[in-house]
Amino acid sequence: MQAEIIAVGTEILLGQVADTNSAFIAQELASAGIEVYYHSLVGDNADRLTALVTQARSRSDLVVISGGLGPTKDDLTKQTVAQLLGVKLVQDDSAMAKIRDFFATTGREMTPNNRLQALYLAGSHPLKNETGMAVGAFYQAPDGADVILLPGPPSEMQPMMVHQVLPLIRKTYQRQEYLTSRVLRFYGIGESQLVTKLADLIDQQTNPTIAPYAKRYEVTLRLTAKTTQQASTEQLLTTMIAEIKRRVGTYLYGYGDENSLANVVVQQLIERHLTITGAESLTAGEFQSTLGAVPGVSAVFPGGFVTYANRAKHDLLGVPQATIDHDGVVSEAAAKAMAERSRQILDTDLAVSFTGVAGPDSLEGQPAGTVWLGLAQRGRAPQAKLVHLAGNRADVRMRAVMSGLDWVRQTVQASKK
Secondary structure: OEEEEEEEOHHHHOOOOOOOHHHHHHHHHHHOOOEEEEEEEEOOOHHHHHHHHHHHHHHOOEEEEEOOOOOOOOOOHHHHHHHHHOOOEEEOHHHHHHHHHHHHHHOOOOOHHHHHHHEEEOOOEEEOOOOOOOOEEEEOOOOOOEEEEEOOOHHHHHHHHHHHHHHHHHHHOOOOOEEEEEEEEEOOOOHHHHHHHOHHHHHOOOOOEEEEEEEOOEEEEEEEEEEOOHHHHHHHHHHHHHHHHHHHOOOEEEEOOOOOHHHHHHHHHHHHOOOEEEEEOOOOOHHHHHHHOOOOHHHOOOOOEEOOOHHHHHHHHOOOHHHHHHHOOOOHHHHHHHHHHHHHHHOOOEEEEEEEOOOOOOEOOEOOOEEEEEEEEOOOOOEEEEEEOOOOHHHHHHHHHHHHHHHHHHHHHHHOO
8 A cells, every 4th residue: 555644734834843743654554564655744724735635645545644633723634624525524422522521620611613623524433532632534535545634743643543543554454565664773884885885785675675864973774675474574674684784784783763872882781781981071971971861871880970171180080190291181191091090980890081172172282073082991901092073062072972882882792702
């Protein structure tokens, strides 16, 4: 089946609200074996919505529309679609009772326009709103594409999509294909370099397909396979992932849209029962904040140090004054000392340090983007490496954090071998 998604709302067109609904709906449809070929946005205008829905129904089997089911004058979706399909709007009694109960409970006056939220397309299957009041609709058309109407607020749309729409879709449409995607996440390699290493796979792709995406500070690949059997789909993806890992496995750090580099590192540390700390200068706590955002990190991260000023490096960490005076703080010696001293003070297995020039001005004769990373491990001599990072002040700081996380990832991974 071929589906199309339409998001309705002038606030979306103006950029005041981000359209997160379309991505969610597309992912849920894919899980049911339905491919989405088009995403469209349209404002709260009946004529333009009519034209867009007409076009969508002429080229797709299913049209899913989110937004415009509320009680205000600019909520025109169900009225417009009803007129286009030549059907009436009828009341869902259970939805109407819920609306009345809400106003009675809150003691607020119920105005006539609130009744609009209980109306749905005649001949359709009404979709219960678990968290709001606007009822949705699943309309199976005698000709042309079927239509699904969903509310705009994500908190209302998502439960309706998962609990109401997907069961109906699976019951109504016989699954013809299994459509499965995997997201591979890479750090330390640019999109152009990654594409070059995988050029023949991308050029010859058929099934699965390979789509590279440059994200902020990293690169992802989305692999999508479709077959008539679930096991065959998984096998296609497994085979392709194995080949990609053979070519660029060093840079591959994880899988999935939500599995960040910090998540991967924390999970590695937990699995290996290793503790970590940080000593930060130019990043000013960004590394520790990134670790702290990961649930369960307290098991491996007791705390750390932000030593922005030279005096703090000496007083808090015990970095020798001679090192600061002779080598400077933007140096290999300073990075090693910061990492090793922080590890010793908190008695952790690992420690990472960050010192350098975030910009925009130079420091100690070093240009913005010059960063020294230090890594200390229990029982080993501390290490340091120099990286030159591009971008503005915020970019340099975040890229430094990512570089530190990836160094830890590779270090822990190598210790498993």
